[in-house]
Amino acid sequence: MRHIPVVRRQRLGEELRRLRRSAGLTSGQTARLLGWHQSKVSRIETGVSGVRDGDLAALLDALGIEDQRLRSLLRALAGTADGTPGWWTAYSSVIPPTYRDFIALETQASTAHTLETSVVPGLLQTSSYARAVTRAALTGKPDGTVDSLVDVRLTRQEVLTRDESPLRLHAVIDEAVLRREVGGPGVMRDQLRRLTRLARLPQICLQVLPFTAGGYAGLTGPFVIFSFPNITDLDLVILDHLTNSLYLERKEDLEAYRVAFDAMRAHALSTEDSLDLIAGISDGA
Incomplete structure (x- = not known):
């Protein structure tokens, strides 16, 4: 996964944290749903680490995010938007x-x-x-x-x-x-x-x-x-x-x-x- 600007990575993490909390889940519960270590969720939410397209999709599924426009925006912020072919590709x-x-x-x-x-x-x-x-x-x-x-x-x-x-x-x-x-x-x-x-x-x-x-x-x-x-x-x-x-x-x-x-x-x-x-x-x- 290519490097993405720090500002986008951090704000993506902030938004994912907000969505997780809105879903009534702790970071530990989210990690268990996905079979991840809790530290992986924390690194993504704090912007320390980026997130791959498959992991982001799985995370949004776990959080119950069905809004396709929101999912597309989050993928763009994550630098994984090329996974969904847009006309610009x-x-x-x-x-x-x-x-x-x-x-x-x-x-x-x-x-x-x-x-x-x-x-x-x-x-x-x-x-x-x-x-x-x-x-x-x-x-x-x-x-x-x-x-x-x-x-x-x-x-x-x-x-x-x-x-x-x-x-x-x-x-x-x-x-x-x-x-x-x-x-x-x-x-x-x-x-x-x-x-x-x-x-x-x-x-x-x-x-x-x-x-x-x-x-x-x-x-x-x-x-x-x-x-x-x-x-x-x-x-x-x-x-x-x-x-x-x-x-x-x-x-x-x-x-x-x-x-x-x-x-x-x-x-x-x-x-x-x-x-x-x-x-x-x-x-x-």
Whole structure:
């Protein structure tokens, strides 16, 4: 089993402990049900050890957890989500395990708060814009690789429009994102028009940080905060890159990013004014 970020291992353990207690079981009783030593249950619940896919499935069975979405999320947190073939497994040759983990978590998340300082958020990109960004970032890569990465980015967007519990997205973007002509004027004009259409969906909130806002905490780079259903205090901060992603390890980081995001929301234009700004730039493109 590959290494998973400490924050996920610890929070997985905390959630499993909560579920065990809700089931009215002690760690010793759980261990006996599974034929394990009690220390194995304790190591998993404290985050000292990871848990293999088969062991996690057996543990959830013992705890009476039948909610398939919850089971899938816990598998994603455990780094065993590849055991359930998701659409992203077809792209294993071009995206690394950390990016596949990111997609698995994004698929299970209920809410995402994201800041973008240089490009349109991946979940909101047009195919032409996504191709231009990918091509610029991966100069010299074969066309087939670029095509696959664009496919991944576009398929990810289905979380916003799925029939059951679409992802709620709150995106704050720097004004520079709107004015940088990625792919040329035509590509950018289509991208801006797509933003105005998507921003009117009830599950999407889009705000622009205007140049007049001056400096702000997020200038150091983009990030996303995922929140999940049916889980207690399990928000995650992830730095999402084109082909990789980094998970922050400390709870202090999560709090710092929450505070920073709230501050940026307060300094950003309202959703209505943001749409007016985007429309104005689009009309002039």
